[in-house]
Structure formats: structure tokens, C-alpha cells
Amino acid sequence: MEISSKENTHFFSNNTTLPVDRSSFKSESSASKEKQACCGGIKIFLGALSFVYFAKALSGSYLKSTITQIERRFDIPSSLVGVIDGSFEIGNLLIIILVSYFGAKLHRPRIIGAGCLIMSAGTFLIAMPQFFMGRYRYERFPSTINSTVSLSPCLQDKSQTPLSALEKSQAKINAGCEKEAGSSMWIYVLLGNLLRGIGETPIQPLGIAYIDDYAVEENAALYIGCVQTVAIIGPIFGFLLGSLCAKLYVDIGFVDLDSVTISPKDVQWVGAWWLGYLIAGVISILAGIPFWFLPRHLPKPESRKDSSTSSEHSKFIIEENKDQGTSSWQQAKLAEMAKGNSLDIIPAVILSLACLLFLLFCLADFLPSLKNLFGNPVYILYLCASIIQFNSLIGMVTYKPKYIEQQYGQTSSKTNFVIGLINIPAVAFGIFSGGLIMKRFGVGVVGAAKLSLGSSFFGYLLLLSLFAMGCGNSEVAGLTVSYPGAKPMSDHEQALFSECNSGCSCSRNDWDPICGENGVTYVSACLAGCRASNGTGKNTVFFNCSCVGTFESSQSSSAVVGPCQKGKECPKMFLYFLVISVITSYTLSVGGTPGYILLLRCIKPHLKSFALGIYTLAIRVLAGIPAPVYFGVAIDTTCLKWGSKRCGGRGACRLYDSSALRYMYLGLTLVLGTVSIFFSVAVLWVLRKRSSPQDETLSASGERGACGTKSRKDNFVNSDQLIQSTYWPEKETRL
Numbered sequence: 001m002e003i004s005s006k007e008n009t010h011f012f013s014n015n016t017t018l019p020v021d022r023s024s025f026k027s028e029s030s031a032s033k034e035k036q037a038c039c040g041g042i043k044i045f046l047g048a049l050s051f052v053y054f055a056k057a058l059s060g061s062y063l064k065s066t067i068t069q070i071e072r073r074f075d076i077p078s079s080l081v082g083v084i085d086g087s088f089e090i091g092n093l094l095i096i097i098l099v100s101y102f103g104a105k106l107h108r109p110r111i112i113g114a115g116c117l118i119m120s121a122g123t124f125l126i127a128m129p130q131f132f133m134g135r136y137r138y139e140r141f142p143s144t145i146n147s148t149v150s151l152s153p154c155l156q157d158k159s160q161t162p163l164s165a166l167e168k169s170q171a172k173i174n175a176g177c178e179k180e181a182g183s184s185m186w187i188y189v190l191l192g193n194l195l196r197g198i199g200e201t202p203i204q205p206l207g208i209a210y211i212d213d214y215a216v217e218e219n220a221a222l223y224i225g226c227v228q229t230v231a232i233i234g235p236i237f238g239f240l241l242g243s244l245c246a247k248l249y250v251d252i253g254f255v256d257l258d259s260v261t262i263s264p265k266d267v268q269w270v271g272a273w274w275l276g277y278l279i280a281g282v283i284s285i286l287a288g289i290p291f292w293f294l295p296r297h298l299p300k301p302e303s304r305k306d307s308s309t310s311s312e313h314s315k316f317i318i319e320e321n322k323d324q325g326t327s328s329w330q331q332a333k334l335a336e337m338a339k340g341n342s343l344d345i346i347p348a349v350i351l352s353l354a355c356l357l358f359l360l361f362c363l364a365d366f367l368p369s370l371k372n373l374f375g376n377p378v379y380i381l382y383l384c385a386s387i388i389q390f391n392s393l394i395g396m397v398t399y400k401p402k403y404i405e406q407q408y409g410q411t412s413s414k415t416n417f418v419i420g421l422i423n424i425p426a427v428a429f430g431i432f433s434g435g436l437i438m439k440r441f442g443v444g445v446v447g448a449a450k451l452s453l454g455s456s457f458f459g460y461l462l463l464l465s466l467f468a469m470g471c472g473n474s475e476v477a478g479l480t481v482s483y484p485g486a487k488p489m490s491d492h493e494q495a496l497f498s499e500c501n502s503g504c505s506c507s508r509n510d511w512d513p514i515c516g517e518n519g520v521t522y523v524s525a526c527l528a529g530c531r532a533s534n535g536t537g538k539n540t541v542f543f544n545c546s547c548v549g550t551f552e553s554s555q556s557s558s559a560v561v562g563p564c565q566k567g568k569e570c571p572k573m574f575l576y577f578l579v580i581s582v583i584t585s586y587t588l589s590v591g592g593t594p595g596y597i598l599l600l601r602c603i604k605p606h607l608k609s610f611a612l613g614i615y616t617l618a619i620r621v622l623a624g625i626p627a628p629v630y631f632g633v634a635i636d637t638t639c640l641k642w643g644s645k646r647c648g649g650r651g652a653c654r655l656y657d658s659s660a661l662r663y664m665y666l667g668l669t670l671v672l673g674t675v676s677i678f679f680s681v682a683v684l685w686v687l688r689k690r691s692s693p694q695d696e697t698l699s700a701s702g703e704r705g706a707c708g709t710k711s712r713k714d715n716f717v718n719s720d721q722l723i724q725s726t727y728w729p730e731k732e733t734r735l
Contacts (some may be wrong), residue, residue, distance in 0.1 A: 041298045046110070046223050048290040049207045050230040052116060055287040056200050058232025058241070059123055059280040060088070061424075063193065065242025065416040068402050069273035073136065073250065074129075074186040075402025075643060075651035077634045078399070082628030084190045085398055089624035091122075091197025093617070099202045108206045109294035115202040116288025122195025122279035130184035130274035136250045138268040153525035153533060153542060154504035199284075214298040232428040239420025241279065246271035246412040261537045264411040266562060267509070267572045267654050267695050271412060373611055377686050378602040383618060385679035386595070389456065390623035392672035393588070396630035396665075402635070403665050408471055408574040409566040418578060426582045438594055445601050446687050448594035453680040455591025460673040462584045463666065469577045470662040471570040474563065476513075476521045476655060477528070479640050483547055500547035501529040509644035511654045515564040516548035517557050523641070528559055538562075600682075634664050 007730040031670050063085065071081050103111050186397040211223050249260055250270040262269050374380055403417045434451070437443065443451060483498035506526035514525050522528035522545075528547030540561050548557035636653065638660040643651035 001299055002344075008071065028060035041295070042211065042223070044290070045210060045214075045294055045298075046226065046353045046672040048287070048294070049112075049203075049211070050227050051205055052112065052207070052287045052291075053227055053231040054237075055116070055280070055283045056119065056203060057121070057231045058283065059196065059277075060236040061235035061238030061420075062242050062276050062280055063088075063126075064398060065246075065401060065412075065419070066273040066276065067240050067398065068405060068412055069250075069270050070186070070189060071272065071402075071652050073270045074189070075645050076186055077650070077652065078402070078632035079184065080632070082398070082630075082632035084186065084193060085628040086625040087193045088197040088200075090192040092121075092201050093197075093531075093620055095198055095201050096617075099205065103202055103206045107296045108202075108210050109291040109296070111202045112206055113200045113288040113291030116284050116291070117199070119196050119199030120190045120281040120284035120288070122197075122199060123277050123284060124196060125192030127190050127274035127281070129188050129193075130250070133185045135255060136270055138262055149341055153528075153530040154501070154506075180421060214300060229428075233426070234263045235424045236420050238280075239424065241276045243413045243415075243417035243420065245273060245276045246327055246416060248272035250274075259537065261540075261561060263538070264413060265409070266513075269412075275508065369607060370614075373603070373607055373614065376603065376684055379599070379611060381679055381683045381686065382595070382599055382602070383615060385676045385683060386615070387618055387622045387675035388672050388679065390619050391627045392669050392676065394623055395672075396628040397671045398628045398629055399635060399665065402507065403661065404574075404577075406661055407658055408570055408577065410574065422578065422582055423585050425646045426586040427589045430586040431592050432489075434590040434593035437590070438597065440507065443594065445598060446684070446691060448598045448601075449684045449687050452591040452595040452598060453677065453684055455587055455589075455594075456673065456677050456680060459584050459588035459591075460670055460677065462580055462587060463670060463673070465580055466577060466666055467662065469573050469580065471566050471573055471658055473658045474521055474566055474655070476523065476563075476641075477547065478523065479655060480553060480657075481520065484549065485570070494525055497525060498547065500528050500549075511641065511643055513563040514542060514559040516545065516559040518548055519564055520548070521563045522547065522559065525559065530559060577612065631665075631668065634668055635661065 067081055067085065070076075070084065071078060082216045085247055093719040099111070113508055207227070208224060211227075212220050215223050226668065228529035247264060248271055249255075249257060250272055252272050252275075263270070400419065401415045404410050404418070405412060410418075435457070437451065438448065441447075475481045477483050478496040478498070482495065497506070504526050506524065510526070512524040513521050514528060514530075515521055516528060525533070525542045525545070528542070528548055530544060530548075531546075534541050534543065542559045545557055545559050548559055599615065600608065600609070635656075638657045639653035639655070640657050641653070643654050643656040645651045
């Protein structure tokens with residue numbers, strides 16, 4: 001009986017504990033549901049943010065692919081195109097401070113959605129001039145256009161030309177002048193790119209911060225890595241889209257394509273540059289739609305709620321709360337004083353004084369932080385090295401399509417295809433390899449500096465070999481070669497005229513190239529001395545060209561429409577260029593992640609955000625804006641033949657000196673890269689001087705940093721600070 005009573009007691013005691021187990025089960029199930037809801041919400045935000053990163057990277061890289069198209073369509077020099085390209089950075093800088101400060105206090109997903117709408121509006125604005133400035137007009141002799149009047153290219157006497165044809169031609173020119181004189185349509189492209197910069201501003205700071213706030217701590221690095229990976233895919237599709245649109249004629253759908261007498265290989269060819277901007281604008285709108293339906297806050301994970309040992313954030317939360325408590329007490333005191341006074345002017349005065357005191361407090365905190373930051377020799381040297389290196393890389397990438405087209409005679413379509421399909425993946429693989437090397441070998445701070453320096457050194461050393469992989473100048477009579485039997489002349493404009501075309505009434509401003517059967521290109525059929533033509537459009541053949549005959553035989557020869565192809569060695573040189581270019585892009589990209597980790601580990605934890613803000617601001621202001629401009633000015637100095645606008649004035653360049661362009665483009669890139677290497681050497685020297693071999697070994701194993709300041713505790717960087725270690729600012733569009 002005793003045993004049975006014990007068993008019954010045990011049985012009932014078990015029954016009495018059942019409700020407790022059920023309640024705990026319910027609490028666990030509710031916690032799991034909350035966790036699932038949290039994970040589901042953050043994953044939806046992650047997918048939407050990845051799509052936005054893809055959209056902004058696509059539109060940015062597409063702009064790079066249309067640089068030459070815009071230059072030809074609006075008849076502007078490369079320096080002005082550089083200003084248009086830099087306007088994106090200007091728009092970004094206009095509101096970056098406002099967005100970074102006020103954005104965190106407002107509905108962050110909706111601000112990102114509004115940014116996408118502004119970005120799409122700017123993208124559409126870039127394409128708008130195509131629909132307002134009329135059809136594209138290129139220089140062509142009337143006989144090459146589908147005309148019923150047969151004209152002689154060499155106009156010995158204007159009476160040869162029917163009066164009606166001359167009057168109609170002049171009337172069209174005058175009408176075009178009236179239309180173009182009051183408009184500079186490229187300004188709309190500049191304003192559109194400015195709007196793109198404004199709309200893109202909230203995506204990065206608010207999006208990454210939102211993920212970091214509501215993601216599980218151990219998953220934050222993975223989520224940010226996914227976003228950056230998708231961002232690298234964007235430029236690939238951007239350049240491929242540029243390749244597709246460059247094949248299509250600019251006025252496709254508005255003109256009869258059979259009447260077009262130029263081909264994609266002609267320097268006057270302009271592709272359907274506007275079409276890609278319409279596509280990119282639609283993608284930006286679609287990318288912004290999900291953010292309007294996302295909540296302002298997501299439920300925080302339990303690990304974030306209960307964690308009292310969070311790294312950087314928890315170290316300063318107590319001090320922040322103290323400051324907030326002090327400020328709230330001051331605000332309450334001021335409000336009480338304001339209530340006690342019946343005069344309306346007193347609260348306004350007190351509020352003004354409070355604002356002034358707050359401003360002085362912020363300034364008093366700002367100046368010491370700035371002094372502390374710029375007193376760090378590693379930070380200031382690395383900042384200088386990055387500014388100069390990004391000047392080199394931004395200028396090189398901006399005008400790389402133009403360089404390939406002019407140096408190797410490739411079409412815009414093929415150039416964009418090669419860059420998108422070969423160069424961009426090499427950059428992505430290089431960034432990934434740099435992070436993998438850091439993780440695999442446990443590289444410390446000094447090791448990261450060595451890896452970054454070695455990457456830059458070998459990258460620019462490989463770039464040096466491209467000087468030997470260029471093509472010679474195209475043989476253009478009167479510009480790069482003299483006419484048969486004529487003496488070489490230094491003045492290119494005067495050299496366009498020779499004894500063989502002295503009897504013709506030619507204009508030195510025309511650019512309507514033809515290819516003689518002797519393999520020499522002539523600026524126009526008139527300057528080639530051609531007196532007869534047969535056929536229309538692309539099939540036009542010119543006869544009795546007195547300047548095409550060789551010096552030994554004065555026999556007149558024929559010519560066809562379009563410039564001659566470059567030398568036979570060009571295809572081989574272009575292949576060598578592609579191989580070296582891919583290896584160079586990979587090598588330079590390997591140092592991106594180590595350099596960024598070096599930046600993070602060499603600043604005090606409470607100055608990290610401020611230091612990164614100064615770094616990004618300096619890169620944008622001192623590299624992103626000026627580099628395309630002065631690279632464009634340098635490239636303009638190598639022009640041999642400028643086009644002429646219909647109403648007078650200098651247009652876009654028609655022919656470059658290939659050798660001068662090669663030395664100017666590559667030389668400027670290498671000079672800037674070499675200067676940045678010297679600063680990187682100085683960074684390594686300071687690090688080695690301030691760190692012992694024991695410190696370096698310990699930092700490699702992750703026990704403590706080796707940044708070389710007096711306080712090791714201040715320079716310690718934990719896992720939280722390295723969440724974004726694989727992030728390199730603007731890496732998706734820079735290389």
C-alpha cells in the first residue's frame with residue numbers, strides 16, 4: 001500500500017506539472033514563430049535590397065558604356081563628358097549628410113523606395129533629349145544619300161551643282177541651326193545623372209544599417225556579402241546591355257535603316273544609347289516597389305534583445321544613455337522654465353540658446369575627433385594612397401571603352417561586350433580572392449598592408465606592358481600621312497590640301513571618310529580629288545580620284561565609302577591587350593579587401609563610423625568628381641581632327657593620334673598609381689616601425705591588433721567591426 005500510495009503521489013505530481021510544461025511549450029512555439037517572422041521579414045528586405053543594388057549598379061555601368069555615344073550624339077569633347085560623369089558624385093554629396101542623419105530616424109524602407117523613384121526619374125531624364133532634338137545628322141556627301149541628283153565630289157565650279165539642290169541643302173542647315181542654337185541638350189543628361197546620384201544616396205547607408213539592426217548577429221556578414229555579390233553582377237548586365245544597344249542605330253524605329261550610310265565601325269556611328277536608359281529606369285521603379293510595403297521596424301532577434309556583451313555598440317550604449325538622460329533633463333528644465341513665464345518671447349530665446357549650446361557641444365566633440373583621426377599617421381597615409389589610386393582607377397575605367405575603340409579600331413558594341421563579360425568577373429574574383437587569402441592564412445594588419453601594396457605594385461607593373469601593345473595610327477591623307485608626292489607638313493589643317501586636290505572647292509571642316517584602293521583613308525571624297533561617283537548609300541563608289549593614285553603612277557583610282565581598316569597587327573595586339581587587362585584587373589582587385597580591413601583596424605572603435613564617412617567623402621570629392629574631367633582634358637589634347645557643328649564651333653573628335661593617346665591614357669594612369677604606391681610603402685613602414693614581430697604574430701592569430709598606437713585596447717577590433725570587411729566602397733562600378 002505504501003508503494004502504491006507513493007506511485008499515486010508520483011503520478012499526481014507528474015500530472016500537476018503538465019500545465020507548466022504546456023505553457024513553456026507554448027512560449028517556445030511563440031518564440032519560434034517570432035523568430036520565423038523576423039527571419040522572413042529580414043530575408044524579404046534582403047532580396048529587395050539586393051535587387052536595388054543590382055539596379056543601381058546596372059544603370060551606373062551602362063552610363064560608362066555610353067560615354068562615346070553621348071559624346072558623338074551631342075557633339076561635345078571628352079572633358080565635358082567627364083563633367084557629366086562626375087555629376088553623379090555631386091548629386092550624392094548634396095544630401096549624403098541629411099540622409100545619413102535623418103534617415104535613421106524616419107521610415108528607412110520607404111526612404112529607399114523614394115530614392116529608387118528619384119533614381120528612375122533621373123535615368124528617364126537622361127534619355128529624354130533623344131525625343132526632343134530631332135534625328136541624328138552625320139556628315140555625308142549628297143551623292144551617298146539616296147538622292148536623284150548626281151553630284152561631283154570635286155566641285156571645281158559651284159555652277160555644276162543644281163541650284164535647287166544647293167538651296168534645299170542650305171535651307172536644311174539653316175533650319176537645323178535655328179533649332180540647335182537655343183538648346184544644349186547635354187545639360188539634361190547632366191541633370192539626370194545628378195538626380196541618379198541623389199536617388200542612390202539612401203540605398204547603401206540605410207539598407208546596410210537596417211540589415212545590421214534586425215538580422216541575427218552571426219548572419220549579418222552573410223547577408224551583406226550576398227548584397228555585395230549581387231551588386232557585382234549588375235555591371236556585367238550593364239555593359240552587356242550597352243553592347244546590345246550600341247549595335248542598334250540611334251534613330252531605330254524613326255528612320256528607314258536602309259537609308260543609313262554609316263556602319264558601327266564608323267567614328268560617326270551612334271547607337272541606341274537612350275534605349276538602355278529606359279530599360280534601366282523601369283528596373284529601378286520595379287526595384288523600389290517592395291520597400292513601400294515593408295515595415296518601419298522588424299522584431300529584433302532574441303540574441304540581440306538579451307545580449308549585453310555586444311561588441312562596439314554595447315561599449316558605448318551606457319555613455320549614450322547618459323548623454324540622452326542629461327539632454328532630456330535639460331529639455332524638461334527648459335520646458336518648465338518656459339511654462340513658468342507668460343511672455344511668448346522667452347521660450348523662443350531659450351530655445352535659440354539651447355540650439356546654440358547644442359551646436360557648440362557638437363562642434364566641441366567634432367573638432368577633437370577630427371584632430372584625433374588626422375593625428376593617426378596610418379589613417380592619413382592610407383587615405384592619401386586611396387585618393388590617388390582611385391583617381392587612377394576611375395579615370396582609367398571611365399575612358400577604357402574609348403581607348404579600346406580608338407586604339408584598336410573596335411566597335412562600341414564589341415568593346416562593351418568584352419568589358420562586361422571578361423573584365424568585371426575578373427574584378428569580382430579578385431575581391432573574393434583577397435578576402436579568402438586573409439581568412440585562409442590568418443593575415444594580420446601588417447600582412448594586409450603588404451598584400452595591398454603587393455597587389456598595387458604588380459598590377460601597375462603589368463599595366464606598364466600595355467605600352468608595347470598598341471596599334472599605329474590609321475593612314476589618313478593629310479593628317480597622319482602625306483599625299484602621294486607631297487612633302488610632310490606639321491600643320492594638319494594646311495596639309496589637308498595638296499596639288500592633287502587644288503582644283504577642287506573643298507571644306508577642311510568636313511569629315512566624310514572614304515577608303516582608297518591604295519589602303520589610305522581620305523577625309524572626304526572632295527579632298528581625295530574624286531570627280532565622279534556611282535551608286536547610292538553604302539554602295540557608293542567614287543572614280544577618277546586624283547589623290548588616290550600612287551606617286552610612281554599618276555593613274556587615277558577609285559575609293560569606297562567609309563574609312564580603311566587599321567593594320568593587320570591590330571587584331572593580335574587587341575588579343576594581347578585583353579589578356580593583360582584581365583590579369584591586371586584581377587591583381588589590382590586582390591588588394592581591395594585587405595586595404596579595407598587595414599582601414600578598419602587602424603582607427604579607434606568609437607571613431608570608426610566617422611573615419612569611414614571621411615574616407616568615403618574624400619574619395620568622392622577628390623577622386624570621383626575631378627578624375628573623369630582631367631582625364632578627358634588630357635585625351636582631348638591627342639585629337640588630330642575635330643568635327644564641326646552645323647552652326648559652327650568645335651564638335652566631337654573624329655580622329656585621335658593613337659600613339660599620343662596611348663602614352664597619355666596609360667601614362668597618366670601609371671603616374672598616379674606610382675604615387676599611390678609610395679604612400680602605401682609609407683603606410684607599411686609606419687606599421688612595421690610601431691609594431692613588434694610578436695604583435696604581428698598575435699594579430700595574425702586574432703588575439704590583438706598591430707596597428708601601432710599606444711593603447712592596444714583602443715585599436716582592438718572584434719567580429720562586429722569586421723562584418724563589412726569584404727565591402728570595398730563603389731567596387732561594383734569602379735573597376
